[in-house]
Amino acid sequence: MKALCLILALLLSGCSAGFTLSVAGAADVATTHYALGQGFHEANPIFDGASVQTMIIAKMAVTGLLIWICHWLDGNGHHGLSNVLQWGGTAAWGGAALWNIHKVRQ
Numbered sequence: 001m002k003a004l005c006l007i008l009a010l011l012l013s014g015c016s017a018g019f020t021l022s023v024a025g026a027a028d029v030a031t032t033h034y035a036l037g038q039g040f041h042e043a044n045p046i047f048d049g050a051s052v053q054t055m056i057i058a059k060m061a062v063t064g065l066l067i068w069i070c071h072w073l074d075g076n077g078h079h080g081l082s083n084v085l086q087w088g089g090t091a092a093w094g095g096a097a098l099w100n101i102h103k104v105r106q
Contacts, residue, residue: 021063021066021090024097028096028100031096032055035100040103059093
């Protein structure tokens with residue numbers, strides 16, 4: 001688990017907003033899909049009972065929106081807010097993926 005956290009942190013450090021958000025979102029969907037296959041249930045009430053395809057489409061849409069907002073903020077001189085938004089989204093989705101892994105390994 002510690003090695004996986006370190007690898008994820010290294011992959012996400014110093015990368016563009018689009019890449020980090022995409023990797024974290026993909027990790028969340030992949031680990032959720034795996035956990036659901038192991039008999040767990042979705043804890044997010046928005047996606048409870050949703051198909052994996054629905055989760056992927058929603059994650060892609062939200063990721064695209066966040067990337068667009070980050071670029072818009074950067075272009076208008078709000079670099080700090082853009083960074084907070086990109087790293088907040090990355091931390092939320094990356095944290096969800098790590099939580100899924102933790103729950104499955106218990």
